[in-house]
Structure formats: structure tokens, C-alpha cells
Amino acid sequence: MFSPAQENICTSPASTKGAVKYGELIVLGCNGSLPSGDKGRRRSRFGLCRRNKANGVRPSTVHSSCTPQAAKAISNKEQHSISYTLSRAQTVVVEYTHDGTTDMFQIGRSTENPIDFVVTDTVPGGQVPTDGPALQSTISRFACRIICQRDPPFTARIYAAGFDSSKNIFLGEKAAKWRMRDGQMDGLTTNGILVTHPQQGFSRDSRPGLWREISVCGHVFTLRETRSSQQRGRMVESECNELVDGSLIDLCGATLLWRTAEGLAATPTAKHLEALRRELNAGRPQCPVGFNTLAFPSLRRRGVLDERQPWAYLRCGHVHGYHAWGGRRQAEAEQQQAEPEEQQRECPMCRARGPYVPLWLGGEAAFYVDAEPPSHAFRPCGHVCSERTAAFWQQVLLPHGTHAFHAACPFCIQPLSGEPGCVRLIFQSPLD
Structure with a gap:
């Protein structure tokens, strides 16, 4: 059955002819294909192409308490929203509205339709996981989302957490969350989304950069003391969540390499x-x-x-x-x-x-x-x-x-x- 999440998904170079390609995500440790083979949305590499119809979203209305409007936003399956649970008595709900200038792609462990790229834990050595007791995955079912500008320069930005089948993101009481100086809410996912960018581009002169954590709203922070600590790192206001050629994205169980279309054009085939x-x-x-x-x-x-x-x-x-x-x-x-x-x-x-x-x-x-x-x-x-x-x-x-x-x-x-x-x-x- 056709999945809406698979619209305009570039799975191979041959499928990208005539399409505007933003870039590709490649799973480290697969060496060209998954041990069990590339199938559907579960692949070793995933191309992001401009969709026939924009599906990006951006924040709009903020509900600071459990009002009927907030409850409606959460229950409405056509309305994207993020819920920040502060206590049993208070939940802040941020409504998201359609953005015709961007395309959204979601990555995670879930095989539900909202996930464009299904990623599972990578086993060192490129082996297939054993048939023994299944280890609990540390990759979130709805790990992160990437928002790409539909027009040049086709900027790609990453955000922690993805919207589920009801178009909601829920941050529970135990999740690290806070109110920003402008009154907006922000937070971190349980195991976090870490990103690092290479210095001097992804080229023969490349040098590794520093690892940072990306928040639900796309802000950049220094790393927490441990991956799931409730105490966030320090906000790095001089840096942003824009991906560059050679950026690494760690999902806590698998690491992805982001290559831009321009970078891939200069890469050996x-x-x-x-x-x-x-x-x-x-x-x-x-x-x-x-x-x-x-x-x-x-x-x-x-x-x-x-x-x-x-x-x-x-x-x-x-x-x-x-x-x-x-x-x-x-x-x-x-x-x-x-x-x-x-x-x-x-x-x-x-x-x-x-x-x-x-x-x-x-x-x-x-x-x-x-x-x-x-x-x-x-x-x-x-x-x-x-x-x-x-x-x-x-x-x-x-x-x-x-x-x-x-x-x-x-x-x-x-x-x-x-x-x-x-x-x-x-x-x-x-x-x-």
C-alpha cells in the first residue's frame, strides 16, 4: 500500500532524474547496503527530494494551559502540535501551522507512515543482530525531523523529535524542558539528538568538529553530563541547527552522515x-x-x-x-x-x-x-x-x-x- 510518507523519496540515483535533490542521509556501518538488504523505507541511504506538495510546518499559537482550544489541537489529527507537560495540572501546547516554503522529512525507528526513513540500531562489524533476546533499542520511534527550504539555497535544518501518526509530539514530565526568554517552550528528547559539523567542509582537508545537542525547537546546546540527564547543557547562541555537507547526526544507536547534493556531485561514485x-x-x-x-x-x-x-x-x-x-x-x-x-x-x-x-x-x-x-x-x-x-x-x-x-x-x-x-x-x- 502506498504510504504518504514515501512521496518523493529518492531511493537511488536513477530515481532522482529531474527532481530537486536536497541531499542524502547515509547510515554509518552499512558499507553500501543493510546486512539484510535495502527494502522500502529501511535502507542504508536515503535521498531527500523536493516534494510535489510542500508539507513543512512552523510554530504558531501557544496555549499555556489546558484550555478547550489546546485539547482540540491535540485531538485534531489534521493539526500538528507539541505538548510540554510541566505537571499533572499544567501542559503547554504549541500549535504548528502549514509552511508552503519547506518540506519536512522524519527519521526514527517506527515503521508508521509519518516516518520517511526507518533507522534501526547499527551492530558493529556490519553483522545482522543475533536471534537471542532482543536488546531494547535506544533509538526513538520518532527521533528527529529535517526541514528543507524548497527554494535555493535549499537549506536543511534538523530538530529533535518527530510528529507521530496523530501529528503530535509529547514531552512528558520527566523530559528536559524549559520556557525560553521570549515565552516560547523548548525541550530535549530522552536520549537526545547529537550533531557535529566538519571543519573546512567534507574534503581532503576536513577536521572533526564538536558534538552538540539539538533541541525540539532546533536550538544548539553543549552536551548533557549523560545522554538522558534532565539537566540540559549550555545554549550555544553562536551556532545554529543548519546541516552542512559532512554533518554527522547521532540518534543514540545509529549515526547518519548528511551529504548535500553539491557535496555528492564532487564525491567519487x-x-x-x-x-x-x-x-x-x-x-x-x-x-x-x-x-x-x-x-x-x-x-x-x-x-x-x-x-x-x-x-x-x-x-x-x-x-x-x-x-x-x-x-x-x-x-x-x-x-x-x-x-x-x-x-x-x-x-x-x-x-x-x-x-x-x-x-x-x-x-x-x-x-x-x-x-x-x-x-x-x-x-x-x-x-x-x-x-x-x-x-x-x-x-x-x-x-x-x-x-x-x-x-x-x-x-x-x-x-x-x-x-x-x-x-x-x-x-x-x-x-x-
Whole structure:
């Protein structure tokens, strides 16, 4: 059945011909597609395009008490509203009215119609969640909304919380909320929506920015002491909620990368990554021990070990074919692949001891800050990308849990180990 939320949703480059594209959201850790496959609104990347009819909203009337008008606004399924519960006896209701100049897109865990982009918790390593007891998701059912200007420069702004099927947002008694100096209400969601913007754009010279929290009304705050603390951070009046190319949005369970249409136009395409792969394989890199020719598998076969698969010692970067020293079977090595800290092997070229893992090309082009050849591998997962791309992501500290941060591989979201978190690969040329 057709869902109103899916109108003008760009799911692939081919579907965007002739449409005005605001940008795309890409889920970190998926490397080009979800482990279970991209289906409908549950995808690894989501394009925001100008809708046939504007659906944006903006605040209008404020009801400071439980008046009949406030109750009507909440019960009216055609009226957007935000309810701030101050106590059992007092609820402030803010009505929202239609805005013909903007388009609204909503992100969250819910599969209900108001959600345009369904996002679930990302498992490190790009694996499908196990069939064991389901862990309770920390992503809100209606996590956030993005408002895009329909006319140039197509500014995109982010706000915490999304409207539910009744077009309401409810902030209960325990939610952090307050009255602004101008009398307007504002608040934070339970686990918060965090955003950071790269310095010097999303390019080969990019540097990570500071993480901030975005409120329901789009104001910017320093982080709370813990993710769900009722005490808000300090308001940063010099910053705004506008997304820029390379902005990261953390939903507490999944992190999204925002790429503008202009930024994507200057980003390497999947075809370019495939050309780089073929060029790398055309050099016929060899295993310095077995002298067999190595080849990176196609991006479609990522995750499936091939007999010509390049492996590397991540302490030194020497690239080999697979070899089982001491008679160890490949199955044992594959099992240890999930436990890199126990996978200490000695490189036969330089005697350096460290993790020994298969190498995989990073397949999500939107994560690259340049179009240079793949030359560096992340530790300990073995995903390979360009030097500048690896240098950028190893500096980005992603939120983890309620108050921790750590660097992770953008392709599989596995935490990086060692300092630095990547290594330059050393290939052996053919001995012709």
C-alpha cells in the first residue's frame, strides 16, 4: 500500500532524474547496503527530494494551559502540535501551522507512515543482530525531523523529535524542558539528538568538529553530563541547527552522515571505486611468501572470502595471501577474525606481531573525502580506503553508550584499535 510518507523519496540515483535533490542521509556501518538488504523505507541511504506538495510546518499559537482550544489541537489529527507537560495540572501546547516554503522529512525507528526513513540500531562489524533476546533499542520511534527550504539555497535544518501518526509530539514530565526568554517552550528528547559539523567542509582537508545537542525547537546546546540527564547543557547562541555537507547526526544507536547534493556531485561514485579496484588488481600484487597473485573481490562480493583475497598484518601493513602457519586451518583463522585482540601473528617480512586479517574495500562512496586510490586499512577490521579518508575518520569520535566516545571504521562501525587507528598497506609487486 502506498504510504504518504514515501512521496518523493529518492531511493537511488536513477530515481532522482529531474527532481530537486536536497541531499542524502547515509547510515554509518552499512558499507553500501543493510546486512539484510535495502527494502522500502529501511535502507542504508536515503535521498531527500523536493516534494510535489510542500508539507513543512512552523510554530504558531501557544496555549499555556489546558484550555478547550489546546485539547482540540491535540485531538485534531489534521493539526500538528507539541505538548510540554510541566505537571499533572499544567501542559503547554504549541500549535504548528502549514509552511508552503519547506518540506519536512522524519527519521526514527517506527515503521508508521509519518516516518520517511526507518533507522534501526547499527551492530558493529556490519553483522545482522543475533536471534537471542532482543536488546531494547535506544533509538526513538520518532527521533528527529529535517526541514528543507524548497527554494535555493535549499537549506536543511534538523530538530529533535518527530510528529507521530496523530501529528503530535509529547514531552512528558520527566523530559528536559524549559520556557525560553521570549515565552516560547523548548525541550530535549530522552536520549537526545547529537550533531557535529566538519571543519573546512567534507574534503581532503576536513577536521572533526564538536558534538552538540539539538533541541525540539532546533536550538544548539553543549552536551548533557549523560545522554538522558534532565539537566540540559549550555545554549550555544553562536551556532545554529543548519546541516552542512559532512554533518554527522547521532540518534543514540545509529549515526547518519548528511551529504548535500553539491557535496555528492564532487564525491567519487561507485563506478569510480570499481575502477580503482580494477586498477589495483591490474598491478597484480603478489603474496611475498606464496608468490600467488592477489585480487580484491568485487564490491558485490564483499564479506565472502576468496582464495585470492589479500590479507594483511595490521601492525606493519605487509600484504600477503592467506597462509596458515603451524598447520592452522582457515576456519580457525576466520573464527579468530571476530576476535582481533587474540589474533596475534608474526609477519614473515619484518617479524612484527599483530592482527592478521583479510582486506575489504570500503564500498560506500559517500564516506570518502577524496577520490584517491585505496592505500590504508583500518585496524582491526581491515576495511581499505584512501589515505585522507582514513586519516579523517580515525579522528572522528562517535558517541558510544550514554557518555563515551570512540573512533570507528565508517564502513562497519567497529571501534578502532591502536594508535593510529589505520595502517599504510605495503604491496609486493610481481617478480617478472
